[in-house]
Amino acid sequence: MSKRIGVIFLGPPGSGKGTQAQRLAGTLQIPHISTGEILREAIAKATPLGQQAKSYVENGDLVPDSLLLDLIRERLQQEDTEKGWILDGFPRNVAQAAFLEELLQEFTDTVWYAINLEVPDEVLIDRLLHRGRQDDTVETIAHRLEVYHKQTEPVLGYYRERNALHSIDGHRSLDEVTDSLTAIVGR
Ligand SMILES: Nc1ncnc2c1ncn2[C@@H]1O[C@H](COP(=O)(O)OP(=O)(O)OP(=O)(O)O)[C@@H](O)[C@H]1O
Ligand SMILES: Nc1ncnc2c1ncn2[C@@H]1O[C@H](COP(=O)(O)O)[C@@H](O)[C@H]1O
Numbered sequence: 001m002s003k004r005i006g007v008i009f010l011g012p013p014g015s016g017k018g019t020q021a022q023r024l025a026g027t028l029q030i031p032h033i034s035t036g037e038i039l040r041e042a043i044a045k046a047t048p049l050g051q052q053a054k055s056y057v058e059n060g061d062l063v064p065d066s067l068l069l070d071l072i073r074e075r076l077q078q079e080d081t082e083k084g085w086i087l088d089g090f091p092r093n094v095a096q097a098a099f100l101e102e103l104l105q106e107f108t109d110t111v112w113y114a115i116n117l118e119v120p121d122e123v124l125i126d127r128l129l130h131r132g133r134q135d136d137t138v139e140t141i142a143h144r145l146e147v148y149h150k151q152t153e154p155v156l157g158y159y160r161e162r163n164a165l166h167s168i169d170g171h172r173s174l175d176e177v178t179d180s181l182t183a184i185v186g187r
Contacts, residue, residue: 005084006112014124015117021088030084060144114159117170
């Protein structure tokens, strides 16, 4: 039996993580797990998670790690991840990356890839302004980029030090990016 596959999408807001994750999930028939989507759904339903996360998401700040760690552990063990999983939006800081590393050490049946989509800031801003999500305002986009550079970019170094980072030029057509991704994931 082939190993379980794990794909971890890194890259700034607007780099195309969600778009490419959805494509890959369709091809590989494995779930696309977006922490942003999980949080937005929880906010819309006003669940306890949503109530705690709301102000952070609206302001473009990272929600506290304590809200997400158990959730990720449980989600990666659900039945639909039998063949694999795609993480989009997690890890978002070094503490989350260290948590995931420990979790992956328990998953000895999983071969995983950390993918970084590289796109210049000015292109990201333009893409996000055209996407039009509630947190896609000029001010919140600027803040999310600042949070990305301060808190999430160090995660790239974390994977690079482990020789586990695959960077892709994300400033190309959707199909070109997908082709590079498929070449790395190799299935
Ligand atoms: N290669 C591309 N070329 C042009 N536009 C793109 C490309 N990839 C994604 N987009 C568009 O850019 C916007 C942002 O893409 P997407 O939502 O996938 O980014 P993301 O990295 O998941 O962002 P976030 O972290 O904010 O959720 C979307 O409107 C999407 O259609
Ligand atoms: N892994 C995360 N840690 C903290 N906060 C997170 C995480 N993933 C998502 N968030 C929050 O949700 C919004 C939207 O996320 P997208 O990935 O852009 O959909 C993000 O700004 C954080 O507030």
